[in-house]
Amino acid sequence: MTRSLPRNAELADQLDLLADLSELLGEQGFRVVAYRRAATRIRDTAASVAEMALAGTAKDLPGIGKTIEEKLVEVVENGEMAAVAKRRAEVPEELVTFLRLPGLGPKTAARIWRELGVSTLAALQEAAEHERLRTLPGLGARSEEKILDALRKGIGSEAPTRTPLGVGLPAVRAAVEALRAHPAAVRVSEAGSVRRRRESFRDLDLIATATDPAALTAAFVALPFVAEVVAHGDTKATVISGNGLRFDLRVVPPESYGNLLQHFTGSKDHNVALREDAVRRGFSVSEYGVTTVETGAVFAAETEEEVYRHLGYDFIPPELRENSGELEAAREGRLPTLVEVGDLTGDLHSHSTWSADGKATTEEMAAAARARGYRYLAVTDHSHYLRDGRIEQQAEEIADLNARLKPFRLLRGVEVNIKADGTLDLSDDVLAGFDWVVASLHTSFDRNPTERILASIDNPHVDCIGHLTGRRLSKREGAEVDVERIVERALATKTALEINSQPDRLDMRDTHARLAGEAGALITIDSDAHSTSALGYVEYGISQARRAWLTKSQILNTRPWSEIDKMLG
């Protein structure tokens, strides 16, 4: 008997909707903030919050109290919070979309609705075109123009999109390099969510110090990739690249570079929590410095390390700055030493031309792995390409290569498909012959994914579960799996769980990986490379692992193969 409980995303969306509706109705601001905080917390939680709410443990999560927990139970029982239903009856349905328009907040939207009777995007456009918005005090011609401009661009009719990290990171690095090459540049850094290596972003932030800020911003808006200049001042500029990415550059004074980098790296929630904590200790933190309230003394620093130290924290790596326990840990000196790319000793998921989609031969993959300093590489071609004697042929090839490449070791692996009925598409006899078996979902993601994965974990020949949910960023959601149960079983059977580094996968996601790590599960960071250059994708997997608070010792492939082999038994 399986119950279908609302997903965390759904609970969070409903709280955000409640916040929007409450704001439009002019309700108390702090309550709205509480709803939004709770929504963020729920989105960042790996376990099922609906289940927690039913068990009465959701209120153990920071930002969730008795009242919100009750609202969550209402969603489980009735599909909707009573508070949402009540407000939806009062507020026209489309009004919340007004809030997506830049510059249009809840106060203004509410007045347009109440005083002009305008409550749809179409009516809003008409009102702006007929210059009726300017009849409201506080709104003028410029406001109407901005609203019309946004509506023409289609903003409001669809939810804002986020772009995968894999698209943004190379782009932001190229921009950093280009700016560093400019003679006026002193220091240039990526910032924002990309610096924290969040899996997706809305815009790409850069900050810099310069001998001549105006010259640097001028050079920035003239970079070859720039297709549109949205804003351009002496110390701040926003541009859009040819492929539609939005970049923000801020040039700041060198003496508070550390404070500013800290501020613009975020996250917002991290900064708010840090500042609230600072207030309790008699400090006031802004992007320009840390003020000791009693004396008025301002501490400005050129490095982030100094900023954190001044406030009584160990340095917090950007990947951890999500207000999910990092501040307390940094204060108590118990931040983990996060895993790094250089810690990896090998890769346990890769493909060769034995798979139809592989671009490099086994030998080329081995050479590339060796060039990265690896001591082993598991070639894990797809099971359905290894039929009709091809397994034996590949085994022979690998044996030959191993004789030549010693002490480097090619592992005979396979990526076996977890079928819709939960069985694997190779027999146990065949699986027993491999050094390393990765089992992955590739189809039927909505057909009992948890049970199918659990069955695979129980197979004694399966060493690792590949890309847990099968999601493809901005393409498909992936399977809704019960991570807690999977982690528990993986732990019991010594089955590893993979962090797949493909930029459009990043699967396990950060929150799942953190849960797995805290439970003590064995975790691998693999490239799933289909070409030699793609071995480098592990950088993304490492970032994901760091966001999950993982250390070197928690990652299986930071160890020699002999040790891994022994650990899995």
Added chain:
DNA sequence: GCCGTTTTCGGCCCGACTGTTTTCAGTCG
């Protein structure tokens, strides 16, 4: 609505920008 090495009540980050204003509210990150 949440939360507590000041507290179960009374707080709740901080500053910049914008458009509209003669001093500021609303919005944004």
